[in-house]
Amino acid sequence: MSKGLPKRSEDYSLWYNELVKRADLAENSPVRGCMVIKPYGYSIWEKMQAELDRMFKETGHTNAYFPLFIPKSFLSKEASHVEGFAKECAVVTHYRLKNAEDGSGVIVDPEAKLEEELIVRPTSETVIWSTYKNWIQSYRDLPLLVNQWANVVRWEMRTRLFLRTTEFLWQEGHTAHATAKEAMAETVQMMNVYAQFAEEYMALPVVKGKKTANERFAGADETLCIEALMQDGKALQAGTSHFLGQNFAKAFEVKFATKEGGLDYVWGTSWGVSTRLMGALIMAHSDDNGLVLPPKLAPFQVVIVPIYRGEEELTLISVKANEIMADLRKAGISVKYDDRDTQKPGWKFAEYELKGVPIRIGLGPRDLENKTLEIARRDTLTKESFQWEEMPIAQKIGKLLEEIQEQIYQKAFDFRIENTTEVNSWEEFKEVLETKAGFLSAHWDGTSETEEKIKELTKATIRCIPLDQVQESGSCIFSGQPSVGRVLFAKAY
RNA sequence: CGGGGUGUAGCGUAGCCCGGUAUCGCGCCACAUUUGGGAUGUGGAGGUCGUAGGUUCGAAUCCUGCCACCCCGACCA
Numbered sequence: 001m002s003k004g005l006p007k008r009s010e011d012y013s014l015w016y017n018e019l020v021k022r023a024d025l026a027e028n029s030p031v032r033g034c035m036v037i038k039p040y041g042y043s044i045w046e047k048m049q050a051e052l053d054r055m056f057k058e059t060g061h062t063n064a065y066f067p068l069f070i071p072k073s074f075l076s077k078e079a080s081h082v083e084g085f086a087k088e089c090a091v092v093t094h095y096r097l098k099n100a101e102d103g104s105g106v107i108v109d110p111e112a113k114l115e116e117e118l119i120v121r122p123t124s125e126t127v128i129w130s131t132y133k134n135w136i137q138s139y140r141d142l143p144l145l146v147n148q149w150a151n152v153v154r155w156e157m158r159t160r161l162f163l164r165t166t167e168f169l170w171q172e173g174h175t176a177h178a179t180a181k182e183a184m185a186e187t188v189q190m191m192n193v194y195a196q197f198a199e200e201y202m203a204l205p206v207v208k209g210k211k212t213a214n215e216r217f218a219g220a221d222e223t224l225c226i227e228a229l230m231q232d233g234k235a236l237q238a239g240t241s242h243f244l245g246q247n248f249a250k251a252f253e254v255k256f257a258t259k260e261g262g263l264d265y266v267w268g269t270s271w272g273v274s275t276r277l278m279g280a281l282i283m284a285h286s287d288d289n290g291l292v293l294p295p296k297l298a299p300f301q302v303v304i305v306p307i308y309r310g311e312e313e314l315t316l317i318s319v320k321a322n323e324i325m326a327d328l329r330k331a332g333i334s335v336k337y338d339d340r341d342t343q344k345p346g347w348k349f350a351e352y353e354l355k356g357v358p359i360r361i362g363l364g365p366r367d368l369e370n371k372t373l374e375i376a377r378r379d380t381l382t383k384e385s386f387q388w389e390e391m392p393i394a395q396k397i398g399k400l401l402e403e404i405q406e407q408i409y410q411k412a413f414d415f416r417i418e419n420t421t422e423v424n425s426w427e428e429f430k431e432v433l434e435t436k437a438g439f440l441s442a443h444w445d446g447t448s449e450t451e452e453k454i455k456e457l458t459k460a461t462i463r464c465i466p467l468d469q470v471q472e473s474g475s476c477i478f479s480g481q482p483s484v485g486r487v488l489f490a491k492a493y
Numbered sequence: 494c495g496g497g498g499u500g501u502a503g504c505g506u507a508g509c510c511c512g513g514u515a516u517c518g519c520g521c522c523a524c525a526u527u528u529g530g531g532a533u534g535u536g537g538a539g540g541u542c543g544u545a546g547g548u549u550c551g552a553a554u555c556c557u558g559c560c561a562c563c564c565c566g567a568c569c570a
Contacts, residue, residue, distance in 0.1 A: 013564080032561070087568070123570095157494070157568055164569065217570095237570060276570055307529050346530040353530095364529055374529075493570090 005354070007288050012232040013160075016283060020161045023291045023355050025278065033159035033166030040355065041278065043299035045169065048277060049149065051201050051296075052171065055193050061145040061173060066127050068151075069118040074126040078251040081125065084218020088155040090120040090166075120153040125219060125244075125270055128174045129252040136176060136266060138257045143186070144176040162279035163236075163493050170274035176266040178256065180245070183267035184222075187243040190271040191224040194239035202277065203294040203409035204228050204284050205416050206238055207439070207488060209464025214448050217270075221245035227463045227488065229416045230283040233437025235463045235490035238280050244268035279493075285379075285408050291356030292379055294408055295401040302328060302335040302397060303357045305348045307364030314339065317363050324361070324373075324393050331394035333401065353378060358404050359397060379404050379411075422486070429477050429489070433458055439490050443483035445476035454478055460489045 005022060006015045020026055025041030028034075037045065053063070069092060076082045096112030099105075121127065128146075136144060149171045159165050173190060177183040191208055198204040206226035216223040220242035228238045249255070249265035258264050285292040295301050304321050308314040321337050328335045336357075338348055345362070352360055362374035362383075371388040377400070386396060419438030423429045432440055444450060444462065455461050469485040476483050 017563085028562070030561085084569095152570095154569070156570095158566095168570075170570080240570070272570075274570055305529095309528060341528095344528050344530095344532065346528080346532080348531085349529095350531045362529065366529070 005288060005290060008231060015288070016279075017161065019282060019286060019290060025282070025291075026161050028161070031166070033156060035161050035165050037169075037275070040299060044281070044293070044297055045275060045278060047297045047299070048197075048201070049171075052193075052197055052273065053147075053149075055197060056147050056171075056173065059145075059189060059193060061147045061175075063148060064146050065148050065150070066124050066131065068121055070121050070124075070127045072117045072119055074130055075119055077126060078219045078247055081219035081247075081251075085122045085154070089122055090153045090155055092118040092120065121150070122152055122154045123270075123272075124148065124150070124152075124172055125174065125248055126252070129248040129254060129268070132174075132176055132266075133252050133254045136254055136256050139178050139259050142176055142178045142256060142266060143182060145173075145186075146175065147171055147173040160279075162275055162282070164276070168275045170272050172270060172272040175269045176249070176254065177268070178258070178264075178266065180267050183245075183269050184243050186269045187222065187224055187241045187271070190269070191226060191239070191241040194241065194271070194273060195226050197273075198226055198228065198238055198277075198280075199409065201294065201296045202281050202284070203296075203405055203412060204238070204280060205409065205413040207464060207466055208468075209466045209488065211240075211464060212448070212451060212462050212487075214451055215461065217242045219244060219247050220270075221247065224467075225464055227490075228280055228284065229419060229439060229490070230280070230493070231415070232283075233419055233491070235439065235488075235492040236276070236280050236283070237463070237492065238277060239271070239273040241271035242269060244270060284412050286356065289381065290354035292408060293356035293358060295358045295405045298334070298356065298358050300334045300336040300357060301401055302333060302359045302361060303348075303352050304335065304337045304361045304363060305345055305352075306337075306339050307345045307362060309365075313365055314341075316368060317365070320368060321363055324363075327392065327394045328397060331398055333394065333397055349376075353381075359400060375400070377404060379408050420488075423477060424474075426477050430458060433460055433489075433491070437491060439463070439488045441486045441488055442477045443474035443485070444487045445479045445481035445483055447479075447481075450476060450478050450481075454489070458491075460491050463488045463490050463492060 006018055008015045023040065024038045026035045026037045029036045075085065093114055094108045094112045095114060096109040097106045098109040100107045132144065135141060151167055151169050153167050155166060156164050175186050177186060195206050195208050198206045206228045208226055211223040211225055217240060222243040224241045225237055226239045228236050230236055246265040246267055248268050254266050255263050256266055281297065282291060285294070304324065306314060306317040306321060308317055318339060325335050325337055349360065356378060358378050360376040362376065367373055373386045374383055375386050376383045390396070419436065420441060421432050421436060421438060422441045423432050429440060429442060440460065451462055465487045471485050474483045475481065
């Protein structure tokens with residue numbers, strides 16, 4: 001039992017915030033809305049980065065880095081883009097400080113005003129497309145497949161650790177193509193990469209879909225997304241992939257000589273996932289005892305806790321523990337041996353449960369005598385006694401890790417199925433939303449007006465038009481107008 | 494940015510209404526006994542009471558501004 005971690009059923013938000021802090025993932029910083037990502041939390045992010053980066057490279061992308069600052073004029077070149085981001089931009093107006101004459105400290109030097117203000121990037125489309133103009137002349141320069149790992153700033157009204165912070169870390173892919181078809185294929189491909197990552201590594205089942213015009217990225221012609229369901233029944237947009245059409249190419253005059261000898265604007269995409277995925281990971285699997293991490297993303301997959309009285313016992317146990325560690329590491333399993341004498345075993349058990357370590361091995365004199373190990377699973381909180389002779393330890397643990405990865409996915413998947421409800425009337429819609437929440441699969445007439453009205457009345461939005469949407473005729477739950485298929489509604493983070 | 498709430502030691506808090514220099518628990522340090530689910534005892538350290546002003550002989554307490562955090566709206570990955 002974790003000491004005083006709030007219960008999910010009592011106060012989900014409080015549970016989330018406390019968990020993030022107590023599991024040493026992140027904490028608030030002195031700057032409003034910004035967070036310090038602590039070493040344990042950052043290790044998880046690094047694991048995510050490593051897998052995503054590998055997947056991006058396997059699909060032909062390379063990394064580059066563009067500047068943090070964007071000239072103000074760039075932002076206004078694409079009309080809907082500036083409209084979407086203008087209200088949440090941090091602006092640099094001066095480049096120097098000086099000592100106040102009254103000795104009260106340091107002040108902004110009014111002499112050092114910038115001629116053109118700089119925007120701290122909320123996203124990098126503009127600065128990247130202004131650069132692409134110089135990189136692209138011919139169809140031979142295409143496709144251009146670039147990703148960058150960066151921080152961005154969006155001055156949000158309300159922030160929450162990982163889910164919405166003023167500054168966040170992310171990756172943004174920006175590609176340029178000769179044809180719309182190719183760009184669209186890229187957009188779809190990257191959504192699939194995200195979905196695969198979420199499901200295989202985060203053990204997070206997602207719905208792949210298309211955003212409605214209302215929810216689309218500012219400057220995109222089409223936005224694809226992956227949507228996940230959290231334990232409190234709210235949806236979380238976990239990643240987006242945008243088909244930009246020729247919007248940014250036109251705004252930044254990016255033309256290329258076609259194979260046929262013509263001149264055309266290039267077609268673009270952009271796609272990103274952020275540290276918000278950390279929030280999704282935490283909320284999807286964790287319980288009232290703390291974090292539950294999927295083995296594929298855990299900073300260490302196994303922790304060995306020695307149980308001993310006195311130096312001699314510890315020495316004997318450590319010999320066996322080192323042997324186990326060597327075996328596990330040889331099999332590619334990450335393991336930590338916590339032989340600190342400063343904390344007691346019970347304390348360590350609780351601590352590693354809070355931190356979500358998938359497997360804990362207890363090793364004491366009784367085990368040495370009986371040739372056993374105590375193996376405890378974080379996801380089910382069950383313990384078993386393992387005989388050394390039963391099978392090689394690396395094989396045992398390897399199998400168990402796979403099983404855990406699979407089971408937490410399955411648990412989240414079952415949860416999503418149970419919490420996806422088909423509704424067929426406005427009354428039913430409102431009732432299910434209030435009593436059960438989750439995804440509501442319902443007919444919609446396809447108009448923004450209806451979507452807005454529903455949002456206004458219930459706070460629920462259309463999370464996506466699922467890619468696997470079944471074509472069936474029905475009538476809109478709100479307007480009664482004809483509809484060709486169901487879309488997913490939910491309250492969202 | 495609007496409404497509500499909170500801010501006192503690393504963390505959680507009492508004290509505030511009714512002004513007199515801060516309570517308790519956890520944690521921390523030392524020693525001893527302990528170690529298979531967050532040990533026990535004894536001793537000890539640690540506080541510009543979020544911050545800047547104001548009122549007062551005197552402010553954690555009363556007043557004002559600011560900052561941060563939480564909840565509810567509007568905004569959003």
